[in-house]
Amino acid sequence: xxxxxxxxxxxxxxxxxxxxxxxxxxxxxxxxxxxxxxxxxxxxxxxxxxxxxxxxxxxxxxxxxxxxxxxxxxxxxxxxxxxxxxxxxxxxxxxxxxxxxxxxxxxxxxxxxxxxxxxxxxxxxxxxxxxxxxxxxxxxxxxxxxxxxxxxxxxxxxxxxxxxxxxxxxxxxxxxxxxxxxxxxxxxxxxxxxxxxxxxxxxxxxxxxxxxxxxxxxxxxxxxxxxxxxxxxx
Amino acid sequence: xxxxxxxxxxxxxxxxxxxxxxxxxxxxxxxxxxxxxxxxxxxxxxxxxxxxxxxxxxxxxxxxxxxxxxxxxxxxxxxxxxxxxxxxxxxxxxxxxxxxxxxxxxxxxxxxxxxxxxxxxxxxxxxxxxxxxxxxxxxxxxxxxxxxxxxxxxxxxxxxxxxxxxxxxxxxxxxxxxxxxxxxxxxxxxxxxxxxxxxxxxxxxxxxxxxxxxxxxxxxxxxxxxxxxxxxxxxxxxxxxxxxxxxxxxxxxxxxxxxxxxxxxxxxxxxxxxxxxxxxxxxxxxxxxxxxxxxxxxxxxxxxxxxxxxx
Numbered sequence: 001x002x003x004x005x006x007x008x009x010x011x012x013x014x015x016x017x018x019x020x021x022x023x024x025x026x027x028x029x030x031x032x033x034x035x036x037x038x039x040x041x042x043x044x045x046x047x048x049x050x051x052x053x054x055x056x057x058x059x060x061x062x063x064x065x066x067x068x069x070x071x072x073x074x075x076x077x078x079x080x081x082x083x084x085x086x087x088x089x090x091x092x093x094x095x096x097x098x099x100x101x102x103x104x105x106x107x108x109x110x111x112x113x114x115x116x117x118x119x120x121x122x123x124x125x126x127x128x129x130x131x132x133x134x135x136x137x138x139x140x141x142x143x144x145x146x147x148x149x150x151x152x153x154x155x156x157x158x159x160x161x162x163x164x165x166x167x168x169x170x171x172x173x174x175x176x177x178x179x180x181x182x183x184x185x186x187x188x189x190x191x192x193x194x195x196x197x198x199x200x201x202x203x204x205x206x207x208x209x210x211x212x213x214x215x216x217x218x219x220x221x222x223x224x225x226x227x228x229x230x231x232x233x234x
Numbered sequence: 235x236x237x238x239x240x241x242x243x244x245x246x247x248x249x250x251x252x253x254x255x256x257x258x259x260x261x262x263x264x265x266x267x268x269x270x271x272x273x274x275x276x277x278x279x280x281x282x283x284x285x286x287x288x289x290x291x292x293x294x295x296x297x298x299x300x301x302x303x304x305x306x307x308x309x310x311x312x313x314x315x316x317x318x319x320x321x322x323x324x325x326x327x328x329x330x331x332x333x334x335x336x337x338x339x340x341x342x343x344x345x346x347x348x349x350x351x352x353x354x355x356x357x358x359x360x361x362x363x364x365x366x367x368x369x370x371x372x373x374x375x376x377x378x379x380x381x382x383x384x385x386x387x388x389x390x391x392x393x394x395x396x397x398x399x400x401x402x403x404x405x406x407x408x409x410x411x412x413x414x415x416x417x418x419x420x421x422x423x424x425x426x427x428x429x430x431x432x433x434x435x436x437x438x439x440x441x442x443x444x445x446x447x448x449x450x451x452x453x454x455x456x457x458x459x460x461x462x463x464x465x466x467x468x469x470x471x472x473x474x475x476x477x478x479x480x481x482x483x484x485x486x487x488x489x490x491x492x493x494x495x496x497x498x499x500x501x502x503x504x505x506x507x508x509x510x511x512x513x514x515x516x517x518x519x520x521x522x523x524x525x526x527x528x529x530x531x532x533x534x535x536x537x538x539x540x541x542x543x544x545x
Contacts, residue, residue, distance in 0.1 A: 048424060059308060066304065074292035074300060084296055091300050096307055108459050110426075173287030180287075194249060195281070196289050201251050216246070223245055227280060 047111045054102050062102065066095055069115050072197075079196055080123050080188075082177065090126065094119045109206060116199075116207045120189055127185035179229035187222040190215055236263055240270045244277050381421035384433040393437060395421075409441055422450045428460035435463055439470025448474070452484040461494035468497065472504040482508055486517055495527055502533055509537050 047068065053061030073094060077087035097118050105114055180188055189208065193199045194215075199207070205215040240263050246252050247260055264271050292300075382396040391408040395417050407414045421434035435454050438447045454467040468488065474481040482505070489501035508514050521534035 046424075063305065063308070066301070070300065071292055071297060074297060075289060078292060079287075079289045084292075087292070088296065088300050088303070092304055092307065095304050096311060099308060099311060106457075106459060176284060176287040195284060201249075216251075220245065223280075226284075230280075230283065 048107070051102065051105060051107075051111055054099075055105070062099055065111070069112070070095070073115070073119050076119060076192070076197055077123065080192055081126060082173075086126070090119065090122050093122050097122075113203065113206050116193075116203070117209070120193070120207050123192075124185050124189055127188055130181075131185065175230065179226050182229050183222050183225055187218055187225065190218040191222040191226070194219055237267060237270055240264070240267070241273055244270070244273055248274070248277050248281060381417060381425050381430055381434070383430060384418070384421060384437060386437060393418075409437065415441075415444070415446070419446060419450045422454055428458075428463060431458060431460065432463050432466055435466045435470070439466065448478070448481065452480065455484055455488055461492075461497055464488070464492065464494070464497050465500060468500050468504060475504055476507045482511070482514070486514060489521070490517055495530070498527070498530055499533070502530060502537070506537060510541060515541065 047065065050061045050065045050068075054065060070091065073091055074087055077090040078084060081087055081090070094115070098115060105111070180191070183191065186208070190204055193204045193207065194201060201215045201219065202212045205212040208215065240260055243252060243256065243260060247257060252260065264274060384393065384395045386393050391410070393407065393409055393411075393414050395405045395414065397405065397417060405413055405417060409415070418434045418438055421430055422438060425431050425434070431454070435451065435458075438450055441447050448471070451467045451470045455464050455471065458464050458467070468485065471481045471485060475485055476482070485501045485504055489498050489505065492498050492501065505514055509518065515538070518534045518538050521530055522538055525531040525534065
């Protein structure tokens with residue numbers, strides 16, 4: 001709603017601003033969220049309520065919402081990027097973005113779809129950046145004659161990285177990872193969401209702001225490319 | 235012929251994306267066709283190969299550290315349009331406009347507690363005068379997972395609402411029944427199905443004298459995503475434009491901001507009895523000058539021209 005329209009004709013009671021500050025001050029002691037959380041024994045707290053509360057500026061409600069989705073987000077980002085640290089970056093960006101724009105969420109889709117949309121767009125950005133880097137990246141040849149990206153070999157020295165884990169994944173999934181990189185970012189995302197994360201094609205369409213039919217066709221293309229790429233990598 | 239169709243759809247089959255009838259046909263064909271069965275085997279083998287890059291669960295450590303990092307960032311982040319929301323927050327707006335605190339609490343509870351934990355506590359008001367159909371026994375505390383459907387017996391006050399708990403149940407009663415009203419209010423705000431929201435708003439329009447109901451209608455007018463539901467809400471609110479300034483303001487807001495021209499036009503017509511009000515006039519003038527919709531612009535001018543000139 002445009003602010004300008006209403007600022008003049010309607011007097012907003014002075015009480016409202018002070019009231020709001022009082023509510024915000026309570027933080028995690030927020031009685032509304034505590035009340036909602038007390039109902040947890042009956043099952044998950046309804047996202048709709050948490051979203052409405054978050055839209056009113058209730059940070060505790062937003063944090064609770066995050067807890068409903070953050071493992072799925074990390075799982076997706078981790079599998080896509082192959083790196084815990086990059087996954088964490090995507091996680092951070094996604095939820096900050098969600099926090100800043102939750103006010104614009106109008107329930108025209110489910111919150112689940114909305115969050116996945118945000119994360120997917122960030123993943124697409126990541127994939128596109130990687131593509132560009134690859135084209136400019138210094139490339140070397142290993143003893144078997146295969147070329148590899150020098151940048152990928154740089155160990156992640158940052159805190160929280162698990163070099164053994166990354167190395168293992170690289171060996172096992174190396175062939176597959178390379179094949180996946182041959183896909184366009186969109187093909188990769190569709191395939192990732194449908195095959196690795198079990199989202200229905202209809203949801204994949206919604207998440208990527210396209211139709212189920214388009215998602216289907218993209219999946220076909222991606223699968224064909226992958227079969228081709230992995231066929232000669234026996 | 236058939237084999238071609240089957241081969242095209244093997245992928246969807248493997249992902250369980252085929253509709254039931256197609257899936258059945260495909261399975262029937264596979265039972266008779268060695269070629270296609272081989273194709274299926276190959277597709278499944280390929281999928282198995284792909285799991286050499288398994289999806290891993292994030293470690294508890296990673297989850298915890300990610301959450302902490304986010305929390306720190308949230309502390310210093312402002313939500314977008316915060317000022318906007320401070321001015322236009324529906325909850326705060328409704329509460330501060332001429333409400334006794336008790337009433338405000340009641341509305342809040344009806345609005346939010348209705349969906350707590352995806353359930354709704356139906357507390358049986360002991361000794362209630364509401365008739366319960368024999369055979370329908372309501373436990374003292376039942377949990378409503380969602381409203382399934384709402385129907386009204388034509389020409390009467392009797393309403394039947396189907397809502398889900400662990401199994402679908404019914405609540406029957408008149409529109410005056412507090413239980414029925416609570417369920418209707420819950421449905422109007424929270425149901426994903428626009429048809430059910432429409433039904434509940436429809437029924438609520440029969441009782442716009444109740445303040446809670448008016449709240450719900452105003453809320454639906456402002457926030458429902460479906461223009462049909464918003465129009466229905468307008469229907470119910472129209473008669474109160476003159477007597478209730480909150481209704482007038484909500485309708486005015488609809489006229490200015492609604493995305494649907496049908497809703498806007500209806501709002502404009504409903505505001506004619508109060509066209510002399512200063513806020514209404516201000517809006518009409520703006521519309522007459524600037525609105526992109528030609529019909530609305532012309533109508534606004536029309537209504538304004540009927541007003542005596544004030545200085």
